[in-house]
Amino acid sequence: MAREQREQSTRSRERAVANGAYPKDRFDGAHKYSRVGAHRLVAKPRRFLLYVLSALLGIVLLTAGGIIAVQVIGADVSSFVNEEAAPEAPQPAAVKPELDPEAPVVVLNGTRMPGFGGIIDGIITQNNWGKILFSTEAASDEVEISAVFYVSVADEAAALGLARELGGVSVYQSYDYTDFGAKLVVLLGADYAGPGSEQFAPLEAPVEDVAVEDEGAEG
16 A cells, blocks of 8 residues: 555656656656665575585594594504414423433432332432432431422433333422532432332331320329
């Protein structure tokens, strides 16, 4: 309704101007548009910021994915390289028992049977398992474990060989008997069960006398 009124007013003014009722002004020569009045231009929303944010988000996602992939792949590759580059360390070869008939031997008797060391050194000499330097009583007659001792690593095979012939006694490297000047030292203990053990008859521990009072005796 208002638009029709404005258009009617405009036409009336044009007729009046045409008839000379009003002088022309600068507005009478203005171009006619469908829209009259002052209007602000409404800019279309820009999508540049959206593109920037999308690009940044994509970079962040790609970077995070790359870091995770590198860590996973790197761990797998490192594990594979370590397995390939670090072969299992070779185990030292076991020393094989080997008798040395020329090895100087000392026999120590650590049992309760006096002279048992002489029996064993006779067996060693008879079987040519070594050369006896001497046999004697050990510092203690309560040795439990029989063993063959050696000093030099080079004599380990001979120690193992003699220990095998003596019924499989233990073998140890020790510097406790270097003063004897022997390569091998045989220590006889209560567990000895090798050749000559059938003659092993240790003395029984002394039994203390116990005084028994006669109940019928007068004090």
